[in-house]
Amino acid sequence: xxxxxxxxxxxxxxxxxxxxxxxxxxxxxxxxxxxxxxxxxxxxxxxxxxxxxxxxxxxxxxxxxxxxxxxxxxxxxxxxxxxxxxxxxxxxxxxxxxxxxxxxxxxxxxxxxxxxxx
Amino acid sequence: xxxxxxxxxxxxxxxxxxxxxxxxxxxxxxxxxxxxxxxxxxxxxxxxxxxxxxxxxxxxxxxxxxxxxxxxxxxxxxxxxxxxxxxxxxxxxxxxxxxxxxxxxxxxxxxxxxxxxxxxxxxxxxxxxxxxxxxxxxxxxxxxxxxxxxxxxxxxxxxxxxxxxxxxxxxxxxxxxxxxxxxxxxxxxxxxxxxxxxxxxxxxxxxxxxxxxxxx
Numbered sequence: 001x002x003x004x005x006x007x008x009x010x011x012x013x014x015x016x017x018x019x020x021x022x023x024x025x026x027x028x029x030x031x032x033x034x035x036x037x038x039x040x041x042x043x044x045x046x047x048x049x050x051x052x053x054x055x056x057x058x059x060x061x062x063x064x065x066x067x068x069x070x071x072x073x074x075x076x077x078x079x080x081x082x083x084x085x086x087x088x089x090x091x092x093x094x095x096x097x098x099x100x101x102x103x104x105x106x107x108x109x110x111x112x113x114x115x116x117x118x
Numbered sequence: 119x120x121x122x123x124x125x126x127x128x129x130x131x132x133x134x135x136x137x138x139x140x141x142x143x144x145x146x147x148x149x150x151x152x153x154x155x156x157x158x159x160x161x162x163x164x165x166x167x168x169x170x171x172x173x174x175x176x177x178x179x180x181x182x183x184x185x186x187x188x189x190x191x192x193x194x195x196x197x198x199x200x201x202x203x204x205x206x207x208x209x210x211x212x213x214x215x216x217x218x219x220x221x222x223x224x225x226x227x228x229x230x231x232x233x234x235x236x237x238x239x240x241x242x243x244x245x246x247x248x249x250x251x252x253x254x255x256x257x258x259x260x261x262x263x264x265x266x267x268x269x270x271x272x273x274x275x276x277x278x279x280x281x282x283x284x285x286x287x288x289x290x291x292x293x294x295x296x297x298x299x300x301x302x303x304x305x306x307x308x309x310x311x312x313x314x315x316x317x318x319x320x321x322x323x324x325x326x327x328x329x330x331x332x333x334x
Binding site for chain 2: 051052054055058059061063089090091092096097099101110111112114115116117118
């Protein structure tokens with residue numbers, strides 16, 4: 001009986017250790033994003049510097065991780081992809097690519113949350 | 119079995135090694151949204167750079183003028199057991215399959231063309247990769263792909279690269295180039311005046327002479 005309890009406790013400890021929640025993950029991280037209303041400045045204040053920009057900074061992209069424990073998103077930095085093609089960046093631990101398209105007045109026109117890894 | 123896997127299996131049988139297929143899983147760090155369904159969503163002539171990114175996400179590589187965009191993924195497809203190589207199996211050369219979706223845009227940011235290049239790469243060691251490419255370049259299927267030491271105009275600065283032949287053109291990519299870059303050499307067959315093969319101490323050597331007086 002003692003062996004069984006010890007085994008269960010050990011298993012729980014291992015599971016808990018493997019599944020550490022990200023303290024910076026927030027379920028409401030993206031709630032402020034709204035087409036036709038959100039400005040580029042708001043995005044920069046709430047999400048920080050984008051991982052990449054395109055079309056004279058009219059397109060912002062962010063790399064997001066996802067913590068299943070609290071259904072929360074967190075912003076990831078670009079990591080180097082040190083395999084065959086060293087110029088490529090890694091998508092390790094990244095779940096989504098957030099794409100934000102702004103109009104000429106720096107107001108969000110369109111956005112999408114693209115799932116890049118399973 | 120896919121043709122590229124069949125070719126790898128045949129090649130391995132003829133060179134004293136055995137190709138061991140493994141389940142095709144994405145390697146850690148690879149993007150995973152380059153399926154046939156997602157790439158079929160791209161509509162040349164209609165999609166803009168914005169639509170493209172809204173569908174596919176942030177690309178893996180972009181040219182400085184943002185008119186060439188690449189999405190890439192890497193899957194592990196097998197391992198190579200080489201007869202006579204002293205190994206316990208833990209460091210078998212791995213065989214990876216890369217997919218590069220290359221998208222070209224015009225000056226208005228509209229997609230003009232997209233093509234997929236697949237690369238089968240054997241990692242003999244971190245510094246020694248053997249590769250062959252399949253797919254298409256500028257809408258033409260790659261008929262033959264092989265590695266070669268290239269020496270344009272007999273310049274002392276030779277480089278190791280990948281030669282790819284389509285129905286109309288010979289392309290040469292420097293080894294360090296990513297497949298989305300422009301090739302260092304692009305020769306349409308009608309520009310070739312003459313070519314000949316010689317046997318050098320290092321192996322067969324192909325020399326090409328063009329009508330405008332260049333030698334490769």
